[in-house]
Amino acid sequence: MRILIIALAALAVFAAPSPARAGTGFELTWPVDGRVTRAFDSPESPYGAGHRGVDVVTTGGTVVVAAASGRVLFSGRVAGRGTVSVDHGNGWRTTYQPVSPWVPEGATVAAGDVLGRLLPGHCAATCLHWGLTDGETYLDPTGYLAMPVIRLLPRGSVPEPLPTLPAAVVSGTPVAGRVTSPFGMRRHPVTGVVKLHDGVDYAAACGTPVVAPSAGVVVSASFDGAYGYRVRIDHGGGVVMGYAHLQGLTVRAGASLDAGAALGTVGSTGLSTGCHLHWMAWRDGTLINPATLA
Numbered sequence: 001m002r003i004l005i006i007a008l009a010a011l012a013v014f015a016a017p018s019p020a021r022a023g024t025g026f027e028l029t030w031p032v033d034g035r036v037t038r039a040f041d042s043p044e045s046p047y048g049a050g051h052r053g054v055d056v057v058t059t060g061g062t063v064v065v066a067a068a069s070g071r072v073l074f075s076g077r078v079a080g081r082g083t084v085s086v087d088h089g090n091g092w093r094t095t096y097q098p099v100s101p102w103v104p105e106g107a108t109v110a111a112g113d114v115l116g117r118l119l120p121g122h123c124a125a126t127c128l129h130w131g132l133t134d135g136e137t138y139l140d141p142t143g144y145l146a147m148p149v150i151r152l153l154p155r156g157s158v159p160e161p162l163p164t165l166p167a168a169v170v171s172g173t174p175v176a177g178r179v180t181s182p183f184g185m186r187r188h189p190v191t192g193v194v195k196l197h198d199g200v201d202y203a204a205a206c207g208t209p210v211v212a213p214s215a216g217v218v219v220s221a222s223f224d225g226a227y228g229y230r231v232r233i234d235h236g237g238g239v240v241m242g243y244a245h246l247q248g249l250t251v252r253a254g255a256s257l258d259a260g261a262a263l264g265t266v267g268s269t270g271l272s273t274g275c276h277l278h279w280m281a282w283r284d285g286t287l288i289n290p291a292t293l294a
């Protein structure tokens, strides 16, 4: 009984206040799976010291999602730090750092849509600095969470650091088939224009399973114009790969896939002359030849 009372007292101490303004209708969800390790500390003056956001240490993956629906206002670097900020309308804006952005400026996002990949550097353990502003005023985003916050870590304690992401190791190709068009400059078979062929084409019958060549987290699964149905997977170590012209979508953004797990089937959606897989890769956001990883 005494233990229970102590536990309840501890929860009472660490339960964060909930200053959500009644009637604003503005509600946020967690941008990462985690817990707050450094609380919001409102600055006394616009340029004064303080902590203009909360630090959330991740206990799950490293994908950062939009805390509410809105439009991507900024996607790039601020003072060298990868930053995404989302405009939620009525002056509300959330900011996420340090993040390797995966969304272009102007993109419309729903709550839970992937914004990018969390980078190390803000805390000893990998953590997200999450900010909320209402016009010029900095606010505590945890005060607007749909679910109440219970901070289980005593202030000042250092959480267990996350294991570092493994380097991407490609143990094979994503589909059994022969290469029909390598990465590089070529005349496009549909448009006739000479430009970079930004992936490797594998000929395979429609319906042939496409598998993740290494483990990773799905960062997007959507219809992407000329690429048709495309899945992009963050394989760790700064490597993201894309799988285009799929028949449809069978995985969702945020899903974790083991090496060899099916991510879709070969199709001919988008700008395509026949059933094939268009395999793409990026290292630290720069397009590379996926064949150099295999």
Ligand SMILES: [Zn+2]
Pocket (backbone or CB within 6 Å): 038, 051, 053, 054, 055, 122, 128, 129, 130
């Ligand atoms: Zn911070």
Ligand SMILES: [Zn+2]
Pocket (backbone or CB within 6 Å): 181, 197, 199, 200, 201, 277, 278, 279
């Ligand atoms: Zn191609």
